[in-house]
Amino acid sequence: MGPIVYDQVVKTYGSRAALQGLSLTLPAGKVTALLGPNGAGKTTAISILLGLSKATRGTVRVGEQMAGDRALRERMGAMLQESPVADGLRVREMLQLFRGYYRDPLPLEHLLMISGLEQKAGRRASSLSGGEKRRLAFALAMAGNPDILVLDEPTTGMDVESRMRFWDVLKVYAMQGKTILFTTHYLEEADAVADHIAVIADGQLVAEGTPQSLKSAMPLRKISFRIIGEGFDEQLMLKWPGVREVRWYGEQTELFCEDTDRLLPLVLRSGIPLTDIQIHAARLEDVFQRLTGTHADNGGSNR
Amino acid sequence: MKSFVAQSRAEMLRLVRSPFFLLFSVLMPVAFYSIFAVLNGTSVEVGGTTWGTYSLMSMTAFSLIGTAAGQFGIRLSYERKDGLIRLMKLTPLSTGAWASAKIAAHLLVHLIIIAVMFGYSAIAFRTEMSAWLWVASGLWLLVGSIPFLALGILLGMIRNTDAATAIANLVYMGLSVLGGLWMPLSTFPDWMQKVGSMLPSHAYASVSWSIVAGGEVDWLDVPVLLGYGAMFLMIALMLHRRRENA
Structure with a gap:
């Protein structure tokens, strides 16, 4: 076969x-x-x-x-x-x-x-x-x-x-x-x-x-944290190795990268006052969305 | 061969277990037969025989036309819509074996209908005929139902199942009434007699009436019936080809 x-x-x-x-x-x-x-x-x-x-x-x-x-x-x-x-x-x-x-x-x-x-x-x-x-x-x-x-x-x-x-x-x-x-x-x-x-x-x-391999081929892992007070610096964060994108919503900051293991120590040593640090693995759903430009449509039909 | 027998058996079970079968193929023809026979008087003469036997032929033909054209056609239309035909195409069973099993199942069921109708007539109305006439008329009704299976295949090509149901019922009822199965053609106005005498239903029933009357069979009815059957099948095949290539 x-x-x-x-x-x-x-x-x-x-x-x-x-x-x-x-x-x-x-x-x-x-x-x-x-x-x-x-x-x-x-x-x-x-x-x-x-x-x-x-x-x-x-x-x-x-x-x-x-x-x-x-x-x-x-x-x-x-x-x-x-x-x-x-x-x-x-x-x-x-x-x-x-x-x-x-x-x-x-x-x-x-x-x-x-x-x-x-x-x-x-x-x-x-x-x-x-x-x-x-x-x-x-x-x-x-x-x-x-x-x-x-x-x-x-x-x-x-x-x-x-x-x-x-x-x-x-x-x-x-x-x-x-x-x-x-x-x-x-x-x-x-x-x-x-x-x-x-x-x-x-x-x-x-x-x-x-x-x-599909999930690791894309910079879809992320580290998220909250910054206490001042200290957000997008230009600085983009210079950290492997960071592809920085998003922030008020105090909440998200760093998209390929390798969270390498990035995490840099984030911790940066001197920025951080709290609520979380590491997110890539989800297939994100990969799918990036590849096809659509949202996964649960329970739909494509007849 | 084993799968052909199993397939025929399954198709037969499906047909006989359908509530429509009991109603349209058995109860309705038996009821109409009883009404026509009693209203006209079972022993009153008609067309060289009595109403008891004449109506038996008509109503058995009516039942078989309904089963072969109507129920077969409606079932095929539903099987196409539900995806059952597509599912069968995935199995190693060939289309030929599938189709011939369906036809074999129908013919067996037709034989059962003939036995039920004839048995009912003999018991309820004490219809008497020579053994030869029972067998000959029964055999003709069985063989003559085949062209109506071709009509069923054609009606089964209708994609919309609601339309298929409506059209199939209209066609089989229309053929039965206009072909003189409910009332003899001679009671119709002239132009309706002309139309009626050209219908396959009339050719079908007419041969059986002649057989039980012990009279001359108009053998022209046979090629007429065959011609209709061949035409139905050819149109169905043409439609099928066109869809396959679409």
């Missing part, structure tokens, strides 16, 4: 370009989060990988196989944004039906367990709540014991408990070496779960790397 490779992928809908030459490599056996503001092209990128739509130009390959190849479906499981159920079928019946599509499916009990629907196996799938339908959709994606899992906003619509359970299960699959790609609006999820993050905006890749 090789990596998933997007090579100069362009997708246009009429005159609107959803992807404008997206090139991206998702390492095999790793968990990759695909992030981007609404309309960035995340869902389009996923649709092409799954063979649901065709690239206008460029290619998407999984190892040696082209996206959309019938043989790939046997090895891929996916959760789309909507979680349709076959009305009239019970949860158990729907899972059994999907198991039947694959050569080497996971046991029914296992699927019920990961969906947390053991108690509702005999219920009509259409009577499940929105969050339960999401969990069923995840179990359906796992039915064929896929090597590759593609999840478009998997936790949207899940309650907190379901989300935690979902990521716990996913981490187990990640440890088994499955290749996992997911999109999310919850940046803390990407930060906590992904080995690799790709940020796209306007249909192009704007940054990629580990959560750690």
